Amino acid sequence: MDDLVPHPRYRGKPPRSQLILTEQEVRGSYWRYGSAHIFPQTALRADLSVQRYAVFPRPYYVDMLKTCVECSRAFIFYAREQRDWYETRGFFIDVDCVRCVECRRKQRADKRHMERYSEFQARDSLSRKEMMHFVDDCIFLFQQGKLKNLSHLGRIKNAALKQIPEYAGTKTLQLLLQSARTIGEIS
Numbered sequence: 001m002d003d004l005v006p007h008p009r010y011r012g013k014p015p016r017s018q019l020i021l022t023e024q025e026v027r028g029s030y031w032r033y034g035s036a037h038i039f040p041q042t043a044l045r046a047d048l049s050v051q052r053y054a055v056f057p058r059p060y061y062v063d064m065l066k067t068c069v070e071c072s073r074a075f076i077f078y079a080r081e082q083r084d085w086y087e088t089r090g091f092f093i094d095v096d097c098v099r100c101v102e103c104r105r106k107q108r109a110d111k112r113h114m115e116r117y118s119e120f121q122a123r124d125s126l127s128r129k130e131m132m133h134f135v136d137d138c139i140f141l142f143q144q145g146k147l148k149n150l151s152h153l154g155r156i157k158n159a160a161l162k163q164i165p166e167y168a169g170t171k172t173l174q175l176l177l178q179s180a181r182t183i184g185e186i187s
Contacts, residue, residue: 005068005075005100017043017079021060030058032096037065044079051086053093058086068100070107075100110144113137117147128164135160135169142176153177 026040027033042063051057061079068075077097085091099107117137120126126134138156141147157177160170 003074005071005073005102007076007078007081007101009081016041019043019045019060026060026062029060031056032094033062033064039063039065039076042079044083046083047087051093052090056093058082058093061086066097066100068103069098070103071100073100110141110146113140114146117141126163131160131163132167132169135164135167135173139169139173139176142173142180150177150180 021040021043023038023040026038026043040062043060044062046057046059046061048057048059061082063079064077066075066077067073081097085095085097086093114137116133120130120134120137123130134156138147138153142153147153153173154177157170157173160167160173164170
C-alpha cells in the first residue's frame with residue numbers, strides 16, 4: 001500500500017473504527033460494497049437524516065481501495081472523505097469517486113482555466129490584467145491539448161503583443177506557437 005496516491009487531508013494508515021462490524025455486515029449494508037476492495041475495520045456510522053439518496057441510504061462509510069480512471073494509480077476513498085461528500089457537501093449517495101485526489105485537482109484546474117478562457121474570449125476588450133490571465137489560460141490549455149487552433153491563438157498572441165508586449169507570458173505564447181508551427185511543417 002506504499003504506492004497509493006497520497007491524500008492531503010487523510011494521509012496514512014486508515015484508522016480503526018469504534019464500530020465492531022463483520023465484513024459481511026459492511027458488504028451487505030450497501031450495494032456498492034459487494035464487490036469493492038473495502039477495509040471493514042474503518043467503518044463509520046452514517047447520519048441517514050442528512051444523506052441524499054434516491055432509493056437506499058448508506059448506513060456506513062468504509063475506506064475503499066480504488067483505481068483512478070485518469071492515471072490508473074491506486075488510491076483510497078476514505079470513509080471520512082465519504083462522510084464529507086455525502087453529509088456536508090450534499091452529494092447524492094450513489095455518486096462514486098473515480099479519480100484520485102491529484103487527478104481531481106487537475107480536473108478542477110482545467111475547468112477553471114477553460115471557464116475563464118471562455119469568459120475572456122466572449123468579451124470585446126480586456127484590461128491589462130485580464131489579458132495577462134487570458135494569455136496564461138491560452139498557454140495552459142494549449143499545453144494540455146485543449147486548444148489546437150493555431151490561427152486563433154495567433155490572433156490572441158497579436159492582441160497580447162499590442163497590449164502587453166513586456167509580459168513574459170506573451171513571449172511564452174509566441175514561442176509555443178512558433179514551435180507548434182515548426183513541428184507542423186516538419187510532420
